[in-house]
Amino acid sequence: MNSDIKKLLQDVKSGNITIEEAELKLKMKPYEDMDYAKLDLHRGIRQGVAEVIYGAGKTSEQITGIINAMLKNNQEVILVTRMSEDKALEVGKSVDLKYFKDARIGLVGDFPKPTGIGKIVIATGGTSDIPVAEEAALTAQALGNDVVRLYDVGVAGLHRLLDHMEDIMSASVIVAIAGMEGALASVIGGLADCPVIAVPTSVGYGAAFEGLSALLSMLNSCASGVSVVNIDNGFGAGYLASMINHMEAK
Amino acid sequence: MNSDIKKLLQDVKSGNITIEEAELKLKMKPYEDMDYAKLDLHRGIRQGVAEVIYGAGKTSEQITGIINAMLKNNQEVILVTRMSEDKALEVGKSVDLKYFKDARIGLVGDFPKPTGIGKIVIATGGTSDIPVAEEAALTAQALGNDVVRLYDVGVAGLHRLLDHMEDIMSASVIVAIAGMEGALASVIGGLADCPVIAVPTSVGYGAAFEGLSALLSMLNSCASGVSVVNIDNGFGAGYLASMINHMEAK
Amino acid sequence: MNSDIKKLLQDVKSGNITIEEAELKLKMKPYEDMDYAKLDLHRGIRQGVAEVIYGAGKTSEQITGIINAMLKNNQEVILVTRMSEDKALEVGKSVDLKYFKDARIGLVGDFPKPTGIGKIVIATGGTSDIPVAEEAALTAQALGNDVVRLYDVGVAGLHRLLDHMEDIMSASVIVAIAGMEGALASVIGGLADCPVIAVPTSVGYGAAFEGLSALLSMLNSCASGVSVVNIDNGFGAGYLASMINHMEAK
Amino acid sequence: MNSDIKKLLQDVKSGNITIEEAELKLKMKPYEDMDYAKLDLHRGIRQGVAEVIYGAGKTSEQITGIINAMLKNNQEVILVTRMSEDKALEVGKSVDLKYFKDARIGLVGDFPKPTGIGKIVIATGGTSDIPVAEEAALTAQALGNDVVRLYDVGVAGLHRLLDHMEDIMSASVIVAIAGMEGALASVIGGLADCPVIAVPTSVGYGAAFEGLSALLSMLNSCASGVSVVNIDNGFGAGYLASMINHMEAK
């Protein structure tokens, strides 16, 4: 806690401890007071609007406990990712929770009003990429973004993508999600003039090798402005997209 | 030789050898007489219009020898693939050889008149894919095809490709050649309604992994009608394209 | 829709909208009117004779719905690929569906009369490759092709393959399907003088690595005229074979 | 060209061509007039301040020609990436070019004044990552960004990184470049609250496998806000960082 360092410095000033003792304490616990992360939250993140809980590997009791603690702390929007339907049912008994089955996401409170620079477009190559896309979309919405969904616009049917040129040209950030068709990121990257976050998915069979093919394809994109996150990492893409969409001078 | 089997049968008829002896001979050398391939030619192929010699690993003397044998045999068009410039110079001293440096191909005689069903389009993602593309294009030309070259139409700049929709829509076969941008095959496969032969190239760096990324990407193409040949195998693609472009009832 | 562009041009002519407005609209929605693909169909393909529905990831209700829409549209032959037996039973309750268990394919209507240039030969290395082979064979049949099945003709027992030389020599296109024995494509490629589409299968154990071994082996085939599709992609091979077998001048 | 569509629409209006003819033309060449990209430029990009030429695979004559065309076009800042020292010398004979040897980058004109939201921090794990870092840094500078370099702050000597907490906390975007130490991206991602672009480098030996180890490590980063570009792709990272640092409402 910040109060710890303050206390220490006050003790030094008042002579309660020697300078040498204070020096030792400070060297050994340098970050104890930083407090910008919280142990129980999704990979230790916090970004104003919403709190995110990583549901995988947590029991429904633990999830309920964390949500209640947050609510007491006046947190208005809470997102729980990677939560099975079973856990959602259990948690929903004592908490007012909306559950999004496709995305395996639970929401407490309402999506906040969008506060970002512009719109985030979430595009998928096929319909089987939708669960990952919804994880990205709901994450972005919970973090205060206006989200446009363009699903099933894979490059093998280019006209479906081109029908949405207006969305693509007016996006602030685009999340391009595709399994076999890693090509989607390259094509969108070439059409758009905003950052494109590519998410390979483990969808596909044979030489798709659980997402490896899409991953390599996306990393090799010749379009500028494209970067890649881990296979199936919808949350990471949604979070980064929100971060970029909220850029402001420090 | 066919004459061998004939001879054997005549010997049987005339009683020169017994049925049992003939039976043994036939079992042991069943294919001796088929003669549809030739040892010194490019992977044993022959297709009317032109002969193709695989130049890699052959000395200029050997290449010259084979060409001369073919010429005596009234072969009018001869293509030598994977031939270094040095060898071409050497062979050119005694043979009337046109050398195509990019494609590392030598040509004896003139390209024959196109006899195929329609046109073969050869498209590349970038300019560095051109050597492989030229190997494909010249092979197809030497085998009697009308070839249209669409180079540097990679998907990161989609308009360049779409500018050539007419070529794509009117092609009989398309060869899609790309390194990092394996996406080209998917996009073309989705636009065209003819067979697409995808050739991954070893162009690129980092996670391109010597063509592996493009190869996997092409194998996973969601577009129908796409198949893949080995990395950098321009000859194979050109040959297959010609074969398809000359389909006829047997 | 085509009517959209026409309408726009009429508006320009009649002065309803300015040239500048029309220009903008056209740039932003260039393909809106092409309509050569249909969202709900198998990777957006259509080829006269039959419609193909990709069954994986669709509920039996969705499949039934699409089939009924097609039937109303006077579509006479409909193929549903990658459909589990359960779904087939469910769909069969309200639709007249023949189910092919091996191939996991459902058929509405009858196979059309063959209209191709010649015959398509489907060959497999072993008996465990048959499900993939049947997917290829039924696809080709539904698209109007005469199909010859040569199953279990793997190269470790060469005589079984050579017993069928006549089929191989008279084929228009050959689909060579093999798991551990990727060799089949090379051997057939060397014997035949028509295009060979190689399909690696995930059959095998140990160093077969889920089809990777067969895939690499087929890509490295020294025979000319051989190309490769994704592991287990029987549909893709059957579709491409049909496309080649229906080649004609445009 | 835009004038093409305009002309077409005028022809429709004036009755020079029929509506049907215009409709066909529009369908076949939808993008001919978009002109947001230029064939000869670095992956077809353009972003106000500077033009970028991809030098690899271009002769010094070609590079000189493109530069001169740009200069005539009043382009004030031109960056040439992946240019060998030899070519730089050659180009420098007729063009006023500053050459940055480490980054293999040539610059015509002066770096523009920074116009971004904040600062871009470029951090490397070791000294051997510096060439890639300089490619990123100079690209970002040429595109109008204030760049802070933190080199050799690998995680095996954490204090070196922590000594620069102030830079990290005040960055708008961070580019984290590392070979063996892919860990750098995770650690910085955990410390910073801005987007982090991770660039794996091919530095290292043995199980570094030409950058594969760092690539996988970065993709698996548990920190939020981290995305990855291709191995050694300093330009891509610098370009994307600039894009994010210039975010504004559309």
Next chain:
Amino acid sequence: MNSDIKKLLQDVKSGNITIEEAELKLKMKPYEDMDYAKLDLHRGIRQGVAEVIYGAGKTSEQITGIINAMLKNNQEVILVTRMSEDKALEVGKSVDLKYFKDARIGLVGDFPKPTGIGKIVIATGGTSDIPVAEEAALTAQALGNDVVRLYDVGVAGLHRLLDHMEDIMSASVIVAIAGMEGALASVIGGLADCPVIAVPTSVGYGAAFEGLSALLSMLNSCASGVSVVNIDNGFGAGYLASMINHMEAK
């Protein structure tokens, strides 16, 4: 059948068919008569003493059918490999079958008397390699070999192996089977002066990568006289060992 060729030759001799007709027939069906393989048998093998049926993918009815056909044909020893316990129970209802659970092998008849040059030693690195070892051992026994089992003699406890030096020194062929400890093949190869057949197994976890580690390790053995078969291929090793142990002049 042989009788076919004989018949043909007789027809030629008697003038029933012309030489040309016979020539054509012979070219088209060259191997029809060779008969050295049988379709229903294990990869088409046959080696005097025993017949082997590959049980995987065959129903118990099929297996029973084949066994009965063989028995009628006076085959005295029949081995069924890769047979589940369920199938064995089923087959055992109508056939006198001994089932070896570990090896998943069924035996009809008795093991023949050993007829080989010497003894075949089957060694394993651990106890979990025993199922593969038993497949090898029983195969070898069924083919007429004297088999010595040395199980759990992995190199991490070298004395266990060295305790059996006499067996190793007196072996005709050694089959070295190991998972994580691919080292076994090298060590045995260095100690023995007979052919060593190495079988990697998929035993192990983590970086064992399903047998890949052991496979690579065995291929890199520095000992002479070592060769490798597929992961878990006990049958293949036992069959080859028997073949070597029955070497004789032809």
Next chain:
Amino acid sequence: MNSDIKKLLQDVKSGNITIEEAELKLKMKPYEDMDYAKLDLHRGIRQGVAEVIYGAGKTSEQITGIINAMLKNNQEVILVTRMSEDKALEVGKSVDLKYFKDARIGLVGDFPKPTGIGKIVIATGGTSDIPVAEEAALTAQALGNDVVRLYDVGVAGLHRLLDHMEDIMSASVIVAIAGMEGALASVIGGLADCPVIAVPTSVGYGAAFEGLSALLSMLNSCASGVSVVNIDNGFGAGYLASMINHMEAK
């Protein structure tokens, strides 16, 4: 047995066997008498304080049998690793066994008093790495070590790790266990001045590739004093840590 060699030498001395006979016997059974390993124990290890049984692949009867044999032999502490809960229940019926569910370890007797040089720190990147960590920790405790657990101190939240600098600085050996965050080993290796044993875990998804990413990352650690064991090999790390923590002059 040792008595064997002694007996042999006595026989030589007494003239019961000739020198030549003894020589032969000695050459053929050189290690028969070494007896430093025991067949039924965990990879043949033994280290004073405790015996370790590798539970995987052993029945509960076998485990019970071995434990009883050890108890009769006055062994006071016995650890059973990789034991399922079912087996533990079964074994617990006749043996006084404490079962640690997370670590899948059973303990007979009490943990001995620590006898090592200092403390062993077991650190994990996340909470999902805890089962592997507990395997390491309990193994080390059973072998007589003082163990400090630092769980969930992954590098994406660096302050959690730095909060425990005192533990890290005072450790004798550190075991760093991490899945996606292979970075942990590098960071700890840079902070600590004692041997660090890195254990990659198969935790994670996508490009974590079952632990491969963490494994490569750890092998490439730039920190000195870091070495790596197999993926998920908690036992191996705990055993090695104990060995190092008990170093003494021989």
Next chain:
Amino acid sequence: MNSDIKKLLQDVKSGNITIEEAELKLKMKPYEDMDYAKLDLHRGIRQGVAEVIYGAGKTSEQITGIINAMLKNNQEVILVTRMSEDKALEVGKSVDLKYFKDARIGLVGDFPKPTGIGKIVIATGGTSDIPVAEEAALTAQALGNDVVRLYDVGVAGLHRLLDHMEDIMSASVIVAIAGMEGALASVIGGLADCPVIAVPTSVGYGAAFEGLSALLSMLNSCASGVSVVNIDNGFGAGYLASMINHMEAK
């Protein structure tokens, strides 16, 4: 040395040392006296007829020295493998050495008379596999085998292979060497009824991946009696073939 053990036993008998001292000595140096291998020879092998020296990494002086030592020891045939032409020239100055450039092998003395059971057939898929084949062939000849060379009989031109059925049917052992066409081993394995040693070569390009494709293909051979050695390991194959061809009762 054997004399050491003898000496020890004599000392025991004569009472020069105690039984306990002897026991200790014997336990610590068990193999000191075995002497079946020689440090400077090719992987410690020796097989009657010829000695083999592994030339790679040895200077021409070292090679000359070893040869002279062997000659003094009355060794009549000496083979030096992996020897560059330069070294051969140098060694040839003082030693009567025949050099085989293709195989990079040097021979002192004459090839011995064949003493094996039958003939060893060495077959290659293409002409580029010949260097590896010659290493195998000359090794086998130097070890006393009758060798038949069948080069360039790859499966893409099956008739070339079938033309040599007689050689294949009468072989004692076959070495099948192929790069891209790993298929050769399967096809030969299916035709022959003798052991087949498969050697993948690093010949080929693209997806041949330096021999990996051929290696996997050969390991997956469905033919019985096939085993595999390391990529390009001609010596190993020739040595093993000779071992099998000299099988005899012990």
Next chain:
Amino acid sequence: MNSDIKKLLQDVKSGNITIEEAELKLKMKPYEDMDYAKLDLHRGIRQGVAEVIYGAGKTSEQITGIINAMLKNNQEVILVTRMSEDKALEVGKSVDLKYFKDARIGLVGDFPKPTGIGKIVIATGGTSDIPVAEEAALTAQALGNDVVRLYDVGVAGLHRLLDHMEDIMSASVIVAIAGMEGALASVIGGLADCPVIAVPTSVGYGAAFEGLSALLSMLNSCASGVSVVNIDNGFGAGYLASMINHMEAK
């Protein structure tokens, strides 16, 4: 510097700065004063006896400069690793440097007296592993260890290794270095009862895959007490071995 924190605390005490200012400063530069590492040294290490400079990527001027700075600082033993012979010659002009060509290591001063607990044994599988072994050995010697070299004791000639049982049994730490023969680590790990550090080398060809085979093999060692460092990382192994050999209570 420590003086910085002291100064700050004194300023707080004396009221020169406010508690709040001090708090901020301390949070932002927590580690500025730790000083346990030095930027220019080998991966920031320091261990009493010797300083180590990582020579790769440093000019001879830089190396000379660092050495001189160290000498002025009274450093008596300095090791320069990964230094080419050229640089050594250059550095040697102004500094008294012994150069070890095999290990590519330069030494200033004399090796210190051994101070470790016992002996470090460095063992290699073959002679080509010696450069890596010498890097390990000289590093260990420079850090004050008694080193025993056991070179060319690969497991294919087990007697060579067993001849040195006494060395192995009496070692404090063993470094096992091997390329193709990754088996060495397992065998030594099974024989010894001390920590074994395994170093895979990139020696070998074909399926050795630049050290990958040995790396996997070593990670899968069934022997306890074995851990692995990066391919060819002799320095890392020597450093870790020294660290273990100097274990003492803190």
